[in-house]
Amino acid sequence: MEKRNIYLDKLPLTEAKEIILNNLAGNYREATERVKVEDASGRVTAEAVYAEDSSPHYYAAAMDGFAVDVDKTFGASKRDPKELTIGQEAFFVDTGDAVPEGCNGVIMIEDVNQLDEATIEITASVAPGQHIRSIGEDILASQLLAPVNTKLGPSEIGGLLAGGITEIEVRKEPEVAILPTGTELVDPGSSLQPGEIVEYNSRVIASQIREWGAVPVKADKVEDDYELIKNRVDRLSQQYDLVLIIAGSSAGAEDYTSQVIENLGELLFHGVAIKPGKPLMAGVINEKLVIGLPGYPVSAYLGTQLFVRPVIERLLGLTCSQPEKVKAELTQNLTSKLGEEEFVRVNVAHIDGDLKAVPLQRGAGVINSVMKSDGFIRIPALKQGMKQNKQVEVELRRDIDYNQNLLIAGEEDLAYELLCNQIKLQGVGLNLKFKNMASETAVDTLEQKAANAALVKTVGMRQETVVVNLAVSEVGLVVRPDNSLGINGVEDLSQEGLSFVNQQQGRAARRLLDSRLETAGINTQEIVGYRQEEITGRDAANLVKEGIIDVGLASRGVAELFNLDFISLGQITSSLVILESEVEREELKKLLEVVRSNEYKSQLQKIAGYNTEDCGEIIDRK
Numbered sequence: 001m002e003k004r005n006i007y008l009d010k011l012p013l014t015e016a017k018e019i020i021l022n023n024l025a026g027n028y029r030e031a032t033e034r035v036k037v038e039d040a041s042g043r044v045t046a047e048a049v050y051a052e053d054s055s056p057h058y059y060a061a062a063m064d065g066f067a068v069d070v071d072k073t074f075g076a077s078k079r080d081p082k083e084l085t086i087g088q089e090a091f092f093v094d095t096g097d098a099v100p101e102g103c104n105g106v107i108m109i110e111d112v113n114q115l116d117e118a119t120i121e122i123t124a125s126v127a128p129g130q131h132i133r134s135i136g137e138d139i140l141a142s143q144l145l146a147p148v149n150t151k152l153g154p155s156e157i158g159g160l161l162a163g164g165i166t167e168i169e170v171r172k173e174p175e176v177a178i179l180p181t182g183t184e185l186v187d188p189g190s191s192l193q194p195g196e197i198v199e200y201n202s203r204v205i206a207s208q209i210r211e212w213g214a215v216p217v218k219a220d221k222v223e224d225d226y227e228l229i230k231n232r233v234d235r236l237s238q239q240y241d242l243v244l245i246i247a248g249s250s251a252g253a254e255d256y257t258s259q260v261i262e263n264l265g266e267l268l269f270h271g272v273a274i275k276p277g278k279p280l281m282a283g284v285i286n287e288k289l290v291i292g293l294p295g296y297p298v299s300a301y302l303g304t305q306l307f308v309r310p311v312i313e314r315l316l317g318l319t320c321s322q323p324e325k326v327k328a329e330l331t332q333n334l335t336s337k338l339g340e341e342e343f344v345r346v347n348v349a350h351i352d353g354d355l356k357a358v359p360l361q362r363g364a365g366v367i368n369s370v371m372k373s374d375g376f377i378r379i380p381a382l383k384q385g386m387k388q389n390k391q392v393e394v395e396l397r398r399d400i401d402y403n404q405n406l407l408i409a410g411e412e413d414l415a416y417e418l419l420c421n422q423i424k425l426q427g428v429g430l431n432l433k434f435k436n437m438a439s440e441t442a443v444d445t446l447e448q449k450a451a452n453a454a455l456v457k458t459v460g461m462r463q464e465t466v467v468v469n470l471a472v473s474e475v476g477l478v479v480r481p482d483n484s485l486g487i488n489g490v491e492d493l494s495q496e497g498l499s500f501v502n503q504q505q506g507r508a509a510r511r512l513l514d515s516r517l518e519t520a521g522i523n524t525q526e527i528v529g530y531r532q533e534e535i536t537g538r539d540a541a542n543l544v545k546e547g548i549i550d551v552g553l554a555s556r557g558v559a560e561l562f563n564l565d566f567i568s569l570g571q572i573t574s575s576l577v578i579l580e581s582e583v584e585r586e587e588l589k590k591l592l593e594v595v596r597s598n599e600y601k602s603q604l605q606k607i608a609g610y611n612t613e614d615c616g617e618i619i620d621r622k
Ligand SMILES: Nc1nc2c(c(=O)[nH]1)N[C@H]1C(S)=C(S)[C@@H](COP(=O)(O)OP(=O)(O)OC[C@H]3O[C@@H](n4cnc5c(N)ncnc54)[C@H](O)[C@@H]3O)O[C@H]1N2
Pocket: 180, 181, 182, 184, 185, 197, 198, 199, 200, 201, 202, 246, 247, 248, 249, 250, 251, 252, 255, 276, 277, 278, 279, 293, 294, 295, 296, 297, 299, 364
């Protein structure tokens, strides 16, 4: 067996999709089953459904009142009212009641004067058919209710039941086997050893598949062993409608997927000109389609979206669904590789009157970027990127209401996470989206209209902005709980043998450290690790916790989260900087209301080292 396989195909996306669909037998799956209409939400009709009954199936009163023979009301007016005898000429009916024989109109109770128990008086004539629902007004027996290959939802269930249908024939849900491969994989919840990875791709894919109306069958993970993978794939392809193999798709020594497919059946292609997702492949084994998905989580997610969804739709007899799209202005230049269609995750929000698309992290391993995104944009294969301010088309993820989005750029802060929770707890219609960056960069980002607010920690003011106090927190050095190195302050950072890790340049905590070092007259070159940067205090605290370094720089709240000892260096004010032009916007007013709420303040006070004095106050305006 050849150990290394280099994939050569670079098929355009549409071509690869076409090959896959062409290798599915027929336009849909033949197998069907009978289900109750009331249980059929999400299912697809396997035959045309015709009404058995009309709805209504009798003449029905459409209003509460009296049913009458309209001829007897002719000529009634305010000046010349007409009297009718109840039970002989006028019959009391409630909405929905059958109209008594001989009656062909209903007069609303509001238009009737009851003179005594047996007599009513009417002041207007009644038109034939007035307030009567005719037979079949809604549905007429024998009419087509739903063509074959219709996906049923709540209103379809109503229509079918109203038409007298209680059971229907639907397409059997395709069963999709998902096989995770990789010796490094462990199940969620296991305690992790270095090199081990939580196997979650199959769970993500299963939930995607369920959403599209198929049944995911999650197979047990298999290690990187050619024979084991081959046996499993062989068996799965005999049992299920479609087989997905996760990982082992690229050029590594233990990447077996393409060889397995080739040796069990036919490999249709290996490699698509998309990013992420480039090593994706497809084949046919035991007459079943098999798709090899790249192992990186974003690649696996996107590959499933692009290739598995249309297959499921085809098996169900549905046409390919189109995502909802919206046009937005790109907030930064993006470069990309010529010859690859790149999918970039973005957030979308109204900023200073325009709808903007703000790119997120592009790494194929960052599933969090999908979770945080509102959708993605495509950079065409024949482009080497896209320019800032270009109008782009964003393909939205389902259920996204970007009108409630506010983009916050700035320094990570426990107060911000609390704010996000408070917004949801208080039932405020806002979604905060965060982009982590140093304060100075955040204010630049705000000025470039690429964020609705900057979360900054002590930074110089800019024109046309309003600064609102968010929180005051204590920042200092974090060490392991026993503080065995006896760190008492910045003077001890130059101890021999001690390892330190700094925060990213431009971050407030680092500036505070620098000023303390300067006051103490300590040369930063004497501190081992001063130039080694982690982005945030949380990153640094995590390294101390893991025993990788001795001292880091973080807030007291973060130190407490990681159960670390804390040596205070001082206080830092976190503020929200907002564009003057947006201060009166409804969404920003809502945000500031939460910052000013007692619930937010009382929760914030519970975090170690936080001070809520002046919380929500405007501290500066230029
Ligand atoms: N020399 C080259 N190396 C790589 C290339 C290349 O062209 N030449 N392509 C890169 C690209 S692009 C991708 S995408 C990945 C595809 O990798 P594989 O499909 O071979 O998958 P693995 O290497 O096994 O895993 C990648 C990554 O994903 C994690 N993983 C895998 N399965 C799961 C799972 N079920 N749940 C969660 N995470 C999973 C795995 O642990 C790895 O971290 O190859 C590049 N390399």
